[in-house]
Amino acid sequence: MSITNTKKTVSEAVIKRLPRYYRCLLNLEHLGMNKVSSKNLAEMLDITASQVRQDFCCFGGFGQQGYGYVVPKLREALGEILGLNSNYNLIIVGGGNIGRALANYRGFKNDGFNINAVFDINPDAIHIDGIPVFGMESLSDYLKNNPTDIAIIATQRIAAQSVCNTLVELGIRSIWNFAPVKLEAPQDVVVENINMIESLFVLTYRMTNKTTES
Amino acid sequence: MSITNTKKTVSEAVIKRLPRYYRCLLNLEHLGMNKVSSKNLAEMLDITASQVRQDFCCFGGFGQQGYGYVVPKLREALGEILGLNSNYNLIIVGGGNIGRALANYRGFKNDGFNINAVFDINPDAIHIDGIPVFGMESLSDYLKNNPTDIAIIATQRIAAQSVCNTLVELGIRSIWNFAPVKLEAPQDVVVENINMIESLFVLTYRMTNKTTES
């Protein structure tokens, strides 16, 4: 009740900007900056100062009139809003290229995301340093014994929906989906997608339709 | 002049929907469907029929009143708008987890995207089946001799901007960026980003701020 969500709903657009504010503030904090104004932030993020203040206002506002924002305090507050003060336990389903890349990438750990296991239909063919790889048939037992906050779906497109169904049935309520499909899931399940091919198509669109002027 | 961009500017929101329309139509085409209405498409994509028609209208409209849209014709037209009727030559800079995953993933080839080479500061440590791995010092020579449409930046965050500068200097005009930084580039350079950590933060935001009601 203290910080979160004073106003009714926070728009998609605002939510997508929150991680950027957070990252930017983390950088400033590491640089030892103590004070920042909406004008400063706006310049760094290429948006308007008005928008910065408006966005923060959704959550109650964290500044001091006439002064600005205290960097560590604001970063902390945004971290709380984003849920970054907890640790998260993750598993990956699908040990193909993307699944392995995510498993091997150690960067998520810094932000409290621990990848504890990888599941694949063909576990014997996959080796990942420091993370166990199990067959799909072990998923149910694993989840019963190991509380898991987030499941990453990194399977083939064709398998993604059925894997999603299984995960939901086994109690998973948060899915980070890398398969290029729109997953159907109950409304209490949170799904966030990374769709590379869509991003690539946007790139070729811009290449093809580049404006020649200005 | 024939198909593209009748109206002045196409909004970001519309552009982001184009790949979805395209994917959906490709599926319908594979299923052998010949006809589709804006209502059908809207249902499949979870948007309004009005929006579908409005979006297509940006490019002149491809339907027949009273009938709907001819699937292969519409798919073809969208493919042209998205620039998917050409082949593209790509290179990857950065042979870490993401770079290797992208290089090993064969799926892009289906859509005409050929990954021809990988560059890394430590090329000897990296082996990718069927794709040569070179040192960074070979980049300039390679690009002189091998026309390249798109460069993928898959380096560490810290190296990304300098790699970007080099690529731009060497003539690259399209960059698909996987490093979690906002790259500065001349305005005639097209940059499209995949920012995983931002996506993950949006996921934890939704987990943390889930509405209990309804």
Add this chain to the structure above:
DNA sequence: TAGATTGTTAATCGATTAACAATC
């Protein structure tokens, strides 16, 4: 105190939705 900058309300701008004439 005077200057700066927030929080918030009001104005503007743009995107989505509704409506409907055109027409297949």
Add this chain to the structure above:
DNA sequence: TAGATTGTTAATCGATTAACAATC
């Protein structure tokens, strides 16, 4: 022809920007 569905204009809704009183 009658029914269906587009293309497009008008209405609505929401997000961004501007403005400014509050206040540090």
